[in-house]
Amino acid sequence: MDLEGPGTRGFSPTSPLLASSAALGWSGLLAELRSHGVRESETEPAVPKNVEIILILAGNSCGLVRRNVGGLIQEAVPKTGTLWLSPAGVRKDSAIVGPVPRTLHISLHGELFDRLKNDFGLTVDETRSIRPAAGISDSVINQIGRSILTELAAETSASRVYVETAAVTLAARLVQKYSDGRAGVAQAALGYGLDQSPLRRALDYIEDNLSEDITLDSLAEVTGYSVFHFLRKFALAMGVSPGRYISQKRLENAKTELVAGKLTLVEIALNAQFSSQASFTRAFVRATGVTPGEYRRHRR
Numbered sequence: 001m002d003l004e005g006p007g008t009r010g011f012s013p014t015s016p017l018l019a020s021s022a023a024l025g026w027s028g029l030l031a032e033l034r035s036h037g038v039r040e041s042e043t044e045p046a047v048p049k050n051v052e053i054i055l056i057l058a059g060n061s062c063g064l065v066r067r068n069v070g071g072l073i074q075e076a077v078p079k080t081g082t083l084w085l086s087p088a089g090v091r092k093d094s095a096i097v098g099p100v101p102r103t104l105h106i107s108l109h110g111e112l113f114d115r116l117k118n119d120f121g122l123t124v125d126e127t128r129s130i131r132p133a134a135g136i137s138d139s140v141i142n143q144i145g146r147s148i149l150t151e152l153a154a155e156t157s158a159s160r161v162y163v164e165t166a167a168v169t170l171a172a173r174l175v176q177k178y179s180d181g182r183a184g185v186a187q188a189a190l191g192y193g194l195d196q197s198p199l200r201r202a203l204d205y206i207e208d209n210l211s212e213d214i215t216l217d218s219l220a221e222v223t224g225y226s227v228f229h230f231l232r233k234f235a236l237a238m239g240v241s242p243g244r245y246i247s248q249k250r251l252e253n254a255k256t257e258l259v260a261g262k263l264t265l266v267e268i269a270l271n272a273q274f275s276s277q278a279s280f281t282r283a284f285v286r287a288t289g290v291t292p293g294e295y296r297r298h299r300r
Contacts, residue, residue, distance in 0.1 A: 014039050018102070019152055026160065027215070028167030030107040031148050033057075036100040045093040051113075051127050051174065053106040054084040055145040063098025069132040076135025078103075083136050085178055088127035104145050112171040119228040120175055129179045140173055154286070155279040157250040157272045162243030164216045168227055198223035199237050202230075206246055210253050211271040214246060251287055254280075258296040265292050 014037035021031040030050075045068075059080040066075040070090040076082065078100045086092060088110065113126040144166050151159050205222045206214060219242060220230040234242050250272045257268045269280030284292050 012039055014096075021152055021163075024152075024155075024159070026163045026167075028109055028112050028164055029148075029170070030109075031152055032105045033149065033152065034103050034105060036096055036103060038099060039094075039096045045091050047091045048086060048088055048107070050107040050109055051088050051130050051171075052084075052086040053108065053141060053145065053170065053174075054086075055104040055106070055142060056080055056082045056084075056100065056102075057104055057146075057149070058100075058102035060098045060100050063096070063100060065094060065096050065100075065134070067092055067094035067134065072132055074132060074134035079135070081137065081142055083133065083138055083141055085130060085133040085136070085174070087130040087132060090128065090132070092132075104149055106145060106148065106170065108167060108171055108174075112167055113175070115168070115227055116171060116175060119226055120172075122175070126171075126175055126179055130174050131178050131180055133178060138173075138177070141170065144170055144173075154282060155274060156247055156283050157254075157274060157280075158214075158243040158247040160273075161214060161216060161246055162241070165231055165241050165243050168216070168231060172228060198225065199234075202234065202242075206242075206249060210246075210250055211273070213273065216242065251284070254284070254292070255295065258292055259299045261296065268292065 015034050017032060017034055019033040021029075056078050057080065059078045059082065061077060061079055063078050064075060065078050065084075066073070068074075069086060069092040076084075078096075078098075108127075110127045113122070116122065116126070148163065148166050151163055156162065201222045202219050205219065216227050216230070219234075220227045223230055223233075225233060231242065234245075238245055240248075254268050254272045257263050257271065263271070265280070266277045269277045272280060274280040274283065281291055284290075284295070288295060290298070
């Protein structure tokens, strides 16, 4: 049940891939949806390059997963909603007794933890200091994992920013709760809302670049904050995440373009940062209950 980073071994044939973010251009993490059959042990024990989170989406209360992580023997029942955590660079071997129908595997890249060093006063390699855990419950990670699954299933106009936000938040959660090596989490990392001037710069940047690719790095740079500080401060000031705010603004912009009638649906979809008209239509229907074409006809 272990997700390997790019360049390492593949999964067992008993663990078919159901969906993957590999071709979606996401930054900070790789997400894979898999189903696991019975497996006695690893053919070749893995040494993952990245920190791994495994969320059991549809489990098996009659099953059991056993694993050896760097000499630490762990076993737990793969119940729906439970989590498995693995540090980077630690050899591991696992066996599955009883099939596990659906699991979400999230591989967090090391660069995420590097970006949090100043915010949390980190002095060690956090990717190797995350404690191995088997069959635990964490409502925060569970909620974020399921929201990533939603983005994997259906593209939105701000999928990239949303996933970047999720990746940073997951890394911060692991440092806060599951690290053996941290020097102590700085309370200042929680912060308050954005000052009006940085907030105005961020909102103006979003408004001016709705039809362009907006990243968390670019928004943080505009405000002068680190990515982690920016995320916390923006949410406190605006009441929503940057990704959700950008998605709402792009929807409003798309509605305006539809009513104006000067652009084709394909052009409007691309302006809203969708990869295709079909993806745009699905997202528009979810948000408004009507197709873009219907919206245009009813408001002319």
